[in-house]
Each structure stands twice: as C-alpha cells, then as structure tokens.
Amino acid sequence: xxxxxxxxxxxxxxxxxxxxxxxxxxxxxxxxxxxxxxxxxxxxxxxxxxxxxxxxxxxxxxxxxxxxxxxxxxxxxxxxxxxxxxxxxxxxxxxxxxxxxxxxxxxxxxxxxxxxxxxxxxxxxxxxxxxxxxxxxxxxxxxxxxxxxxxxxxxxxxxxxxxxxxxxxxxxxxxxxxxxxxxxxxxxxxxxxxxxxxxxxxxxxxxxxxxxxxxxxxxxxxxxxxxxxxxxxxxxxxxxxxxxxxxxxxxxxxxxxxxxxxxxxxxxxxx
DNA sequence: CCTAGACCCTGTACGC
DNA sequence: TGCGTACAGGGTCTAG
Numbered sequence: 001x002x003x004x005x006x007x008x009x010x011x012x013x014x015x016x017x018x019x020x021x022x023x024x025x026x027x028x029x030x031x032x033x034x035x036x037x038x039x040x041x042x043x044x045x046x047x048x049x050x051x052x053x054x055x056x057x058x059x060x061x062x063x064x065x066x067x068x069x070x071x072x073x074x075x076x077x078x079x080x081x082x083x084x085x086x087x088x089x090x091x092x093x094x095x096x097x098x099x100x101x102x103x104x105x106x107x108x109x110x111x112x113x114x115x116x117x118x119x120x121x122x123x124x125x126x127x128x129x130x131x132x133x134x135x136x137x138x139x140x141x142x143x144x145x146x147x148x149x150x151x152x153x154x155x156x157x158x159x160x161x162x163x164x165x166x167x168x169x170x171x172x173x174x175x176x177x178x179x180x181x182x183x184x185x186x187x188x189x190x191x192x193x194x195x196x197x198x199x200x201x202x203x204x205x206x207x208x209x210x211x212x213x214x215x216x217x218x219x220x221x222x223x224x225x226x227x228x229x230x231x232x233x234x235x236x237x238x239x240x241x242x243x244x245x246x247x248x249x250x251x252x253x254x255x256x257x258x259x260x261x262x263x264x265x266x267x268x269x270x271x
Numbered sequence: 272c273c274t275a276g277a278c279c280c281t282g283t284a285c286g287c
Numbered sequence: 288t289g290c291g292t293a294c295a296g297g298g299t300c301t302a303g
Binding site: 034058074162217 | 294295296297298299
Binding site: 032033034076077078092093110111112113114153154155159259260 | 276279282
C-alpha cells in the first residue's frame, strides 16, 4: 500500500485522533509478521498513553509514556493502521487491537503480513532505521548529494530512486510519476542522470508533497486513519495506465518489469 | 562490491 | 462455477 505520502497521511490522521489517548487493553491475534511480535507486548502496552506519533521513512514511530518506549509500525504492502469508532464492524486480518479509554480502538490490519508492529529496541533501531537515507524534504537531500550518489550507480534510475538508502519514501508508484515529470526513461543508468539531479530533487519533493496534500493515493482498499480514501491516484500520469494515451503527446503508455516490479512510462516523452 | 531473483503472504482479477 | 496464473503500494536475503 503505502509510500511516504500514504504513511504521512496515516500519521497525521492518527495524531489528530489519538495523540494523548490511553491504551486500556491490547489484543494481538497474530504475531507472525516480517519480524515476530514479541510475547507479552500486550501487557506492556496496557495503561500507556500515546504521547506522539512520528515518522521516519515509511516507518511510524509511536512514543509511549511511563517508560513504555516507542512502537515501530510498518505497513508493508497491504497494512492499514486506523481508528475504529465504537460500534463499527470488525474486518478480517485485524491482527493488533489497542482499545482506548473512550471505547474507540486503534487497529493494525495487514492481510499480507509484510508489515511490522514492534517495540523499538536498540537492535531494531539499528537494523531497521540506521541505514536509511535522507528524508526527501530534509536539507541533506540536496542536488549535490543526489548527483554524487547517482554517479556511482549503473543500475536503472527507477530501481535506484526506490532504494531507501539513497532517499527514503519513494516507492513503485511515485518513482514512475517522478520519472515521467522529469522526462527520464526508467531504464536509464543512474549515472547518466547526474545532470538531472537538481531537477529530480525538486520533482521528488513536488510529487510527494502534492500526494500528501491529496491525502495519499487510494488503490484497491487503502484508507487513512479515519477510513477515508486519498485522491492522488486521479493525478497519476503514467502509473497503472499502460495502453492509455500520454497526457502530453498521446503516445501509448508502456509497462515494463524492473526488479520484479512494474514500471510505467511514455516512450516518446521519456527517451 | 554489484546485480537479479526468490521469498515472505493473502486477495483479487482474468483467461480458460 | 471453478481452477490456474499473474499481479499487487515493501523489504530482505541469497546466489552468481
């Protein structure tokens, strides 16, 4: 499901809905995720207040009070993290339920279980977060930095943009959209894109920012923390549009496989 | 080092 | 209707 804009949308929603709320009960019905949820987490969550909800890359970080430390949550491909009001019906694959004092529940639901839900130990902080590249909106994601990084890589630019060690938050959808807006063919070796580094920095920020402002993209059944859809999918220029006409030149949008994922591009606009 | 590919898992869409 | 296949927004590990 989620690239940076979707995760940020979820974060903002949760902040406004449950920041400061107290967890009165926790229920975990499946522990088998990318990393096993440790036994006994339920007990350690009881009575904790959620002080703040942050984000690093596509990871959500929930700060708890009372020495509860932090929870790290990743949505993988199919994960959802949302608040359910009293009386709303339960769905399938609701693996973690945090009941709040007012009766609402925070639900972590993830059909494919590629996500994770963990107390953030030192070890996990090191293995999950330490190797991550700069945030796209941070100053250290600069044109110079990107130019130097691209110069060292012969891999296709599409693959490189999705590498979370280079810059975090760009996934399969936004990589295709960024390359369309910068007129770069997704198969171009990264080192041949050095001259476009400054433009890439701008466009990556622009695309992600627009998507955040649209409340993320909703494909299939993704929803934000309140269960609402995003709107950015209506702004896709190439993603998921194979065979349709390019909005600029009317050529047919093509689809190729790169690193096991689909890439979409206009063969005329993106040489 | 670097790369391509398999793999984790379930749901859905589509062709036969 | 049912079955088989391919594919889905991510990340990690392995083999070459």
